[in-house]
Amino acid sequence: MERGNIQSAVDEIRKVCAHTTTEPAELLLYSFDTMKIKRKPDCAVFPESTEEVAAIVKICARHKIPITPRGAGTGCIGGAVPIEGGVALVLTRMKRIINFNPDGLYVEVEPGIVNAELSGFLEKRGFFYPPDPASLKSSTIGGNVATGAGGPSAVKYGVTGDYVMGLTVVPADGSVLDTGIKTDKGVVGYDLKKLFVGSEGTLGIITKIRLKILPKPEAVVTATAVFPERRDAVSAVIAILRKGIRPRTLEYIDRTAIRCVEEYLKAGLPVNAGALLLVETDGKTAEAEKEMNDIKELCLAGGADSFVIAESGEEAEAQWKTRRSISASLNRLRPTKINEDVTVPRNRIAELMERTAEMSERTGLPIINFGHAGDGNIHVNVMTDANDAEEYELALKTVEEILDLTLALDGTLSGEHGVGLAKKPYIAREIGQPGVKISKAIKKALDPDNILNPGKIFP
């Protein structure tokens, strides 16, 4: 696609949005996400309204200039990297809560609001927005919708897409589309809002989001189970869910992760354990406590050495600290972490763990498993050194092997991070050529000149 003149486009953009920069030092800030591939945009624009976004998109459409939407840049797959240059459309100035409707059980927000800020606002008013990616203190709701983010509470409450009731979107022609409903159900026409959830900025710019909210649960109970054997921890996950218990959190931490966190925190963790499960229940106080006691019985009967229920908010926080410190602590093993977020059916988790342990033994590369075992979404981390070309090559081959293994186990290549640049070479292995063809046809219909986040998702 022949691109137009960026300078003419920037001159026009400045007339509709004063918050526009072409300063090289500032542009550097919008050139990467956590995948760390870098490409500077030619210009970064910070709109304040849907009207400004629409006007900017119209200018870019006329000049055929690429637009890369961006929230907080916490994505893990290069989604917010303007890989073909052009305009970085940074949505962080659009962060208002537009309409809090407690009786309708929804809230309407602009995309740039940070997840934790929205959650804090709702909590103060007795409400609850469940999707809780670990990046919630920095990632934006717009980014969460665009990536279809999920978190530890997904095992009970589902992921971002389950809460999106409606969206305002600016597609590639600069028009404004309001899609969705204010009711719990509605089946008029194709469900267009779902098309934009997880579309990674390739189909439209999300400028307003209507989210379902829930009354805040009366109580949350937190506990940690210590298992000598990894396999027993995985079996306990299945036993808990088969029993009809829906914990709010069911997180798995393997032995290497426990050891790394212990070195990092010196918190007295059981370094000889095979695995830990961090579990939470919530709801009415009596129900949450009963469910936790049922889980305790199941874990102890299933081989757990100990099961510690937090007696206070501080104790619960200390248990969470172990889980939250994993990512930061792993770099003690090797300087480079390749973090995959593969997801397998729960009955295949044990095989995934065994096979990755074999790969680790064979290659000599540490492979650490932790994460959302309750929904089969395991963060498989291959640790390496990107400066050691030979070892890094081996690590990339190992990652590919893990992705193929995931598909062989009937899993999906990404449970929450998405495709972006990182997974695009592999997407066809999962969705097949017919899936790629239809997806490309949808992209072409909505964005014929390929100006919205080009270079992403499709090989």
Ligand SMILES: Cc1cc2nc3c(=O)[nH]c(=O)nc-3n(C[C@H](O)[C@H](O)[C@H](O)COP(=O)(O)OP(=O)(O)OC[C@H]3O[C@@H](n4cnc5c(N)ncnc54)[C@H](O)[C@@H]3O)c2cc1C
């Ligand atoms: C420490 C850490 C922990 C994480 N934990 C989790 C986790 O538990 N679960 C999880 O799902 N993810 C997790 N992530 C990944 C990341 O935080 C999520 O993908 C998050 O949703 C990205 O939000 P963001 O605001 O940073 O978006 P960005 O990184 O800025 O953008 C992500 C994608 O969304 C697009 N986009 C952003 N805003 C818009 C918009 N308004 N309209 C259209 N497209 C848009 C971008 O073009 C890009 O493709 C984690 C990341 C880190 C660094």
